[in-house]
Amino acid sequence: MTRPSILRGLADDAAADSLSNRLRERRFKLFAELVEGLPRPVRILDVGGTTDFWEHRGWAGRDDVEITLVNLHAEPPRHDNIASTVGDATRLEHPDGAFDVAFSNSVIEHLFTLSAQAAMAREMRRVAGALWVQTPSFWFPMEPHFLVPGWHWMPERARVEIIRRRACGWRGPCPDPEQARALVREIRLLRRRELARLFPGATIVDERVLGLTKSFVVHAGFPAGRRGRTVAVVPEAAVVT
Numbered sequence: 001m002t003r004p005s006i007l008r009g010l011a012d013d014a015a016a017d018s019l020s021n022r023l024r025e026r027r028f029k030l031f032a033e034l035v036e037g038l039p040r041p042v043r044i045l046d047v048g049g050t051t052d053f054w055e056h057r058g059w060a061g062r063d064d065v066e067i068t069l070v071n072l073h074a075e076p077p078r079h080d081n082i083a084s085t086v087g088d089a090t091r092l093e094h095p096d097g098a099f100d101v102a103f104s105n106s107v108i109e110h111l112f113t114l115s116a117q118a119a120m121a122r123e124m125r126r127v128a129g130a131l132w133v134q135t136p137s138f139w140f141p142m143e144p145h146f147l148v149p150g151w152h153w154m155p156e157r158a159r160v161e162i163i164r165r166r167a168c169g170w171r172g173p174c175p176d177p178e179q180a181r182a183l184v185r186e187i188r189l190l191r192r193r194e195l196a197r198l199f200p201g202a203t204i205v206d207e208r209v210l211g212l213t214k215s216f217v218v219h220a221g222f223p224a225g226r227r228g229r230t231v232a233v234v235p236e237a238a239v240v241t
Contacts, residue, residue: 024105027207027217028057031103031132034222038100038130040064045099045127047089047120048107051075051082068099090119094127101221102128106144109135109189117190121198130221133199137213138189144215145169145187152189159184192216 035042044067046054054060054067060079069075070087077084087093089107102124111117124131136144143151147169151159163172164180174180195204195218202220206213 037223041066043099044101044103047104051078054082090116092123092127096126099128102131105134108133109187112185118198133218136189136215138191140212140214146171156184
């Protein structure tokens with residue numbers, strides 16, 4: 001197996017034994033714990049989510065949870081408790097407080113600019129009493145979308161030239177320079193201080209791998225919300241190199 005294949009295997013959310021899926025399962029336990037204190041049925045707006053995600057978590061088909069997905073494209077209906085809609089994360093078409101929870105997993109970093117990320121954060125705070133946002137950390141050395149160590153720390157010009165010539169993660173090669181530049185600019189990883197400004201008063205949870213913060217979970221508004229920094233630690237043995 002080539003090293004790119006190894007990295008893709010670790011990052012494959014669809015694989016039950018992948019590192020990415022194990023981390024996702026671990027953080028979702030915290031989400032389920034926080035939601036437990038909310039009255040039923042719980043109305044969840046998942047910004048950028050998919051039916052597959054909720055099926056894998058075992059929440060599809062539940063009668064005590066109502067989930068509305070907002071994405072660029074609608075999915076065919078598969079479960080009575082999951083509705084798929086088309087929308088813009090920065091301008092949600094829902095009234096204030098329409099949901100109990102605004103949820104988003106690995107989406108906010110795809111919005112190109114800090115101003116767009118701030119708009120999404122405002123909308124999530126507006127439409128729900130509680131929120132849950134997960135996003136990779138800027139300071140973790142392995143970029144999770146391109147799967148190149150230090151990718152997000154390189155000059156943009158270097159990244160554009162690399163992806164024009166070779167595949168990086170699930171992206172590329174993309175010979176056209178403008179399209180390559182758009183691919184590079186799509187992902188903007190966030191720092192802790194930026195998240196603290198986007199979600200004032202929220203709890204920021206560290207998800208650690210080998211002692212380094214791989215990603216952040218931001219949550220607020222839950223009646224049984226944990227206070228301070230909570231650290232999810234992945235044993236070193238769980239990481240394949």
